[in-house]
Amino acid sequence: MVMGVLILLSALFSGSEAAFFSLPHRERLRLKRRGVTGRMAASMLDDSDRLLSAILFWNLLINMTYFAIASIVGTKLQDDPAGGSSLAVGFTAGSLMMIIFFSEMLPKSIAVLAPARLCLLVAPPLNIAVKIVSPVLPLVKTTNLAVSRLIWPSFRPEPEIDLADIERAIELGTDDAALLQRERIVLSGLVEMAEIRVAELMRLRSKLQLYTVDEVQQIFSQDQPLNGYVLITDNDGESINAAISVRLLRPSQIDDIADAMEPVIYVPWSARVSQVLDQLNDDDRSVAVVVNEFGEAIGAITIDDILQYVFASRHDRQMDAIGEATMQMLHEDHYRVHGSASARALAKRLGIETIEEGVTTVAGLIQRHNERLPRVGDRAPLDRYTLEVVEEKDDAVWIDVRVIEERPDSAETPS
Numbered sequence: 001m002v003m004g005v006l007i008l009l010s011a012l013f014s015g016s017e018a019a020f021f022s023l024p025h026r027e028r029l030r031l032k033r034r035g036v037t038g039r040m041a042a043s044m045l046d047d048s049d050r051l052l053s054a055i056l057f058w059n060l061l062i063n064m065t066y067f068a069i070a071s072i073v074g075t076k077l078q079d080d081p082a083g084g085s086s087l088a089v090g091f092t093a094g095s096l097m098m099i100i101f102f103s104e105m106l107p108k109s110i111a112v113l114a115p116a117r118l119c120l121l122v123a124p125p126l127n128i129a130v131k132i133v134s135p136v137l138p139l140v141k142t143t144n145l146a147v148s149r150l151i152w153p154s155f156r157p158e159p160e161i162d163l164a165d166i167e168r169a170i171e172l173g174t175d176d177a178a179l180l181q182r183e184r185i186v187l188s189g190l191v192e193m194a195e196i197r198v199a200e201l202m203r204l205r206s207k208l209q210l211y212t213v214d215e216v217q218q219i220f221s222q223d224q225p226l227n228g229y230v231l232i233t234d235n236d237g238e239s240i241n242a243a244i245s246v247r248l249l250r251p252s253q254i255d256d257i258a259d260a261m262e263p264v265i266y267v268p269w270s271a272r273v274s275q276v277l278d279q280l281n282d283d284d285r286s287v288a289v290v291v292n293e294f295g296e297a298i299g300a301i302t303i304d305d306i307l308q309y310v311f312a313s314r315h316d317r318q319m320d321a322i323g324e325a326t327m328q329m330l331h332e333d334h335y336r337v338h339g340s341a342s343a344r345a346l347a348k349r350l351g352i353e354t355i356e357e358g359v360t361t362v363a364g365l366i367q368r369h370n371e372r373l374p375r376v377g378d379r380a381p382l383d384r385y386t387l388e389v390v391e392e393k394d395d396a397v398w399i400d401v402r403v404i405e406e407r408p409d410s411a412e413t414p415s
Contacts, residue, residue: 003095006066007103013059015107016126017052019118020045024371027116034120041123044130053137053144054130063099070095189310198276199269200342200361201309202290202299212237213258219246229287229302232261240264240297243287264289269298277306333403339363339374339389339396346401352383362387362399374399 020041023031031042044051070092078088111118209230211219219230232242242261249260264287267276276288280303290299327349328336337346341362347353366387367373369380374397378389384403391398 003066003069006062006069007099010059010062010066010099010103011107012122012125013055013062013129014104015111015118016122017055017059018108018111019115019122020051021048022112022115023119025369026371031116031119037120037123040127041119044123044127049141050134050137051126051130053140054133055126057133057137057140058129063103066095066099186311193277193306193310194272194274196273196342196344197269198267198271198273198288198290198301199299200344201273201305202269202301203305204299204340205297208300210237210240219244219257228304229300231264231287231289231300238297240289240300243300243302245286262286264300266291266297268293273301273306273309276301277303280306333385335401336390337362337387337399337401339399347382350383350385350401352385362401363397366399 023045028042028045031038031045074088074092074095077083077091078085209219210233211230212233212235214235228247229243229245231240232244233240241264243264244257244260244262249257263285265279265283265285267279267288267290269290269292280286280288286304287300287302289297290301292298327338327341327346330336335346335349339362343362343365346362363374365382366378366380366389370378372378374389374392376389376392376397380387382401385401386404388400388402389397390400
């Protein structure tokens with residue numbers, strides 16, 4: 001009976017952990033409007049570290065007690081003449097399988113199906129459990145931090161030189177205002193290159209000129225690509241295998257175009273631009289194909305794109321592949337932004353904090369907030385601004401960015 005009760009308690013805490021920490025952002029905002037238990041659950045989520053530490057503490061304590069009892073019962077069965085070693089081993093293995101299935105796998109599988117409803121159900125007992133162990137949580141947190149630093153220190157190197165020091169050196173080094181401005185552009189580009197991800201700078205697959213090996217001669221009958229490169233795919237048109245620099249083709253290569261094909265490298269979408277540039281230089285390549293977490297080619301970036309980002313003016317950097325500015329200032333604190341525009345670039349233009357990790361485009365901000373592909377009328381908050389999809393054209397969206405006087409606690413769009 002005691003072991004059964006312990007399995008139920010362990011299932012309660014395991015399911016609670018899965019429910020609370022699988023809640024989407026929009027559901028978390030709704031909890032505050034769902035009565036006393038909803039406000040209680042939202043309050044615990046506001047201090048997620050404390051909540052998680054309490055859940056893990058209780059779960060560990062319950063599981064240790066369960067295994068201690070199972071060990072005692074197993075020893076008694078082994079010493080009992082009517083039992084024996086086989087019964088003791090079978091009981092211990094059965095106890096292990098019971099707690100794995102009924103207190104870990106089953107409750108967590110159920111919890112993720114209806115996390116909001118389960119959070120409301122378990123909020124009162126879980127709140128009591130958190131308050132009981134609150135006095136010892138600082139010790140647990142300190143111990144965990146000390147152990148993690150001892151086993152995995154994760155030292156971070158300090159920058160050898162500060163950006164402000166470089167800017168002061170440039171200002172003292174020249175009196176030419178035009179030269180000073182160009183040097184600042186290059187300096188800013190070099191520093192940003194070490195921070196931004198390749199997905200923010202790549203050209204989307206839909207903007208690339210793709211040909212199979214059999215179609216490669218058609219490149220001379222088409223307009224020259226904006227980035228100067230065409231990409232060669234396999235016969236299925238899925239995998240990108242090579243690249244051709246059209247503007248660097250020699251007359252002798254026109255008849256034997258295969259001789260001009262250059263292998264490409266593959267990089268993950270989350271890689272830093274500086275890392276990709278280093279790899280391109282090391283491998284003596286010109287094009288890097290960007291793949292997502294599923295191994296699908298979602299775009300490409302060339303060494304020319306990277307150098308243009310470093311040396312080109314800000315106005316040139318904000319031009320997309322169709323020749324229209326991705327960020328247009330309509331009025332003061334009112335912008336019209338293309339969905340594929342860099343979210344980091346928009347944050348810098350607006351003078352706000354860098355947006356959350358994992359989102360590279362402005363359309364991605366709206367998609368994450370609404371949990372669906374952006375549609376006309378969809379909205380999302382961004383610091384003191386609000387984003388609204390106002391136009392959908394050619395599988396792309398245009399988004400209005402307006403300042404709001406009061407920052408909403410929850411900006412929702414009906415599904």
